[in-house]
Amino acid sequence: MALIAQNIDVKFGATQILHGVEFNAEPGTFSAIIGPNGSGKTTFLRAITGEVAFGGTVSINGLDTQGTSAEILAHERAVLAQSTQLAFPFNVIEVVRLGLTAGVATGNPADANGLPSKALERVGLGGFEGRFYAELSGGEKQRVQLARVLVQIWLPVLDGRPRWLFLDEPVSSLDIGHQLMVMQIAADYAQAGGGVVAVMHDLNLTAMFAQNVLLLANGRCLASGTPADVLTDATLSAAYGCSLSINTAPTNGTPWLLPHAAQLVGHGGVQ
Amino acid sequence: MTFAPALPTQSRTVRQPGDRRALSHLLTLLLVAGLLLTILLSLGWGAASDADVIGALFGAEDVSVRDRTIVWDIRLPRVLTGVTVGAALAVSGAIMQGLFRNPLADPGLVGVSAGAGFGAVVAIVLGGSAPIWLQAALGYYMVPLAAFFGGWTTTLLLYKVATRNGRTSVATMLLAGIALAALTGALTGILVYYATDDELRDLTFWGLGSVAGANWQKFWAAAPLIITCLVAAPLLARSLNALALGEAAAGHMGIRVQLMKRIAILTVACSVGAAVATTGGIGFVGIVVPHLLRLVQGPDHKGLLINSALLGGVMLLLADAVSRTIIAPAEMPIGIITAVIGGPFFLWILLRNRSLVDF
Numbered sequence: 001m002a003l004i005a006q007n008i009d010v011k012f013g014a015t016q017i018l019h020g021v022e023f024n025a026e027p028g029t030f031s032a033i034i035g036p037n038g039s040g041k042t043t044f045l046r047a048i049t050g051e052v053a054f055g056g057t058v059s060i061n062g063l064d065t066q067g068t069s070a071e072i073l074a075h076e077r078a079v080l081a082q083s084t085q086l087a088f089p090f091n092v093i094e095v096v097r098l099g100l101t102a103g104v105a106t107g108n109p110a111d112a113n114g115l116p117s118k119a120l121e122r123v124g125l126g127g128f129e130g131r132f133y134a135e136l137s138g139g140e141k142q143r144v145q146l147a148r149v150l151v152q153i154w155l156p157v158l159d160g161r162p163r164w165l166f167l168d169e170p171v172s173s174l175d176i177g178h179q180l181m182v183m184q185i186a187a188d189y190a191q192a193g194g195g196v197v198a199v200m201h202d203l204n205l206t207a208m209f210a211q212n213v214l215l216l217a218n219g220r221c222l223a224s225g226t227p228a229d230v231l232t233d234a235t236l237s238a239a240y241g242c243s244l245s246i247n248t249a250p251t252n253g254t255p256w257l258l259p260h261a262a263q264l265v266g267h268g269g270v271q
Numbered sequence: 272m273t274f275a276p277a278l279p280t281q282s283r284t285v286r287q288p289g290d291r292r293a294l295s296h297l298l299t300l301l302l303v304a305g306l307l308l309t310i311l312l313s314l315g316w317g318a319a320s321d322a323d324v325i326g327a328l329f330g331a332e333d334v335s336v337r338d339r340t341i342v343w344d345i346r347l348p349r350v351l352t353g354v355t356v357g358a359a360l361a362v363s364g365a366i367m368q369g370l371f372r373n374p375l376a377d378p379g380l381v382g383v384s385a386g387a388g389f390g391a392v393v394a395i396v397l398g399g400s401a402p403i404w405l406q407a408a409l410g411y412y413m414v415p416l417a418a419f420f421g422g423w424t425t426t427l428l429l430y431k432v433a434t435r436n437g438r439t440s441v442a443t444m445l446l447a448g449i450a451l452a453a454l455t456g457a458l459t460g461i462l463v464y465y466a467t468d469d470e471l472r473d474l475t476f477w478g479l480g481s482v483a484g485a486n487w488q489k490f491w492a493a494a495p496l497i498i499t500c501l502v503a504a505p506l507l508a509r510s511l512n513a514l515a516l517g518e519a520a521a522g523h524m525g526i527r528v529q530l531m532k533r534i535a536i537l538t539v540a541c542s543v544g545a546a547v548a549t550t551g552g553i554g555f556v557g558i559v560v561p562h563l564l565r566l567v568q569g570p571d572h573k574g575l576l577i578n579s580a581l582l583g584g585v586m587l588l589l590a591d592a593v594s595r596t597i598i599a600p601a602e603m604p605i606g607i608i609t610a611v612i613g614g615p616f617f618l619w620i621l622l623r624n625r626s627l628v629d630f
Contacts, residue, residue: 088374
């Protein structure tokens with residue numbers, strides 16, 4: 001029971017986006033995929049979730065994703081996209097209820113009715129049930145989508161099988177309070193036995209929450225392993241093209257990244 | 272690390288439509304009642320009293336032969352044709368809008384009806400030169416089947432042209448629809464040159480759209496196709512709802528997207544084909560009905576598809592009532608009525624609810 005991605009190649013036309021990326025994730029852990037813009041993070045997540053055609057193999061809980069039907073995969077994992085375009089004026093609770101489409105939220109279908117409201121509470125949007133989705137702010141929309149995704153695989157472990165949350169930049173449009181809230185939800189999901197794989201831009205949040213990090217650059221795996229292995233001054237500075245140093249936050253001891261603005265490399269820098 | 276779970280939520284005063292599922296069920300009941308009432312009134316229009324109509328329908332002894340004939344042989348096929356065609360057009364509109372993820376997709380506007388009309392014209396004009404065994408095998412189904420293939424081909428072409436990576440461009444869809452409608456219109460025009468006088472009369476009626484020519488024969492040729500589609504349509508509701516989030520998200524939620532798209536296109540082509548084969552092109556039903564319902568009960572396809580069928584039936588019967596009374600004793604083609612009522616009404620909906628249709 002794990003997520004195993006082997007030798008992932010992705011081509012868009014003549015351009016090769018990913019070159020033989022390898023990645024493993026264990027249930028019960030929060031894995032982060034990091035890397036600069038255009039490094040192939042989102043494409044890699046899309047390969048894992050089957051949204052793009054790819055070479056290599058991806059298996060989730062022992063199921064080869066390329067040979068498994070959408071219905072069965074919907075039991076094993078849910079996917080939160082970077083942004084979701086919703087057609088038609090659905091209200092918030094109707095959107096979250098779409099998470100019940102697969103009908104596998106819990107082992108007991110009778111529980112399903114109450115879940116959407118619970119999920120909204122969980123993402124801090126209790127009382128938003130009847131609001132029109134189109135009238136929400138970007139951050140609220142993102143959390144509504146998270147609630148929908150949570151509803152789909154509400155129990156982190158069902159019938160002994162861990163379930164997987166795939167999140168593409170889940171905190172990109174959120175304020176710092178809600179960033180922490182969403183990261184905590186994902187961390188709790190992993191703590192309860194589920195697997196979480198998230199594309200992350202924020203290295204500090206990655207350092208705080210992830211147990212497993214994959215660093216991509218130019219479509220290749222530059223480093224992978226624990227945050228202590230990957231989040232080093234040298235590796236990150238090389239990947240992001242700027243000078244960074246890792247400190248320790250004085251308040252709680254988590255790693256804390258400090259960019260050196262004066263030493264920007266390859267971006268023109270500060271004169 | 273400690274974490275404060277309860278972040279304050281902003282309290283903005285906005286409209287709260289609440290749970291709209293109950294509303295949808297209530298609307299279904301009201302529409303069933305409305306449809307029955309409209310059918311009854313349509314049967315009794317002018318000549319027979321309501322009591323006579325009910326008597327005639329249930330075989331009472333004291334109803335005159337004239338009334339019985341009017342109700343059974345003239346009005347009932349016409350009314351039932353109106354109901355099934357209205358339902359077919361409204362439901363295919365709702366399905367197309369869900370499939371294209373766009374409230375402007377309508378079989379009439381994007382060329383599907385034109386394609387179906389072309390298929391029907393081909394069958395009418397060239398059907399006589401088809402092999403005898405084929406004519407015998409197809410019988411009255413030849414025109415609806417040809418219309419179905421015409422509608423199907425156009426829908427498939429339209430979808431291929433307008434949709435890229437699971438996203439449908441409104442502009443491409445409407446422009447492709449115009450091109451396809453122009454093309455099929457031209458091909459239809461060419462066939463008109465080969466038509467005999469009798470066939471020409473049949474053809475004229477396609478252009479205008481009318482239920483006046485309805486009889487039991489035509490009704491039974493189209494009804495099985497339409498009813499099959501109407502029964503199958505609610506099965507698409509779950510998938511169409513999921514598709515509102517996009518094809519990728521629908522796939523992640525366990526929908527077999529390619530399969531459901533094929534079924535949806537087939538259903539639309541089938542019902543539009545059968546409808547167009549029976550009455551010609553009647554516009555705006557497919558766009559106005561689902562729109563109106565979405566404003567009242569929300570976009571959930573579970574209630575939307577059923578209620579669209581009911582309201583589509585009611586609307587077409589009402590339009591038919593207007594069409595045969597407004598310049599009585601002559602009849603105005605029903606397509607003109609639906610366009611005259613539907614066009615401005617649709618504009619009004621758009622202007623009043625820009626925020627809801629603008630996304």
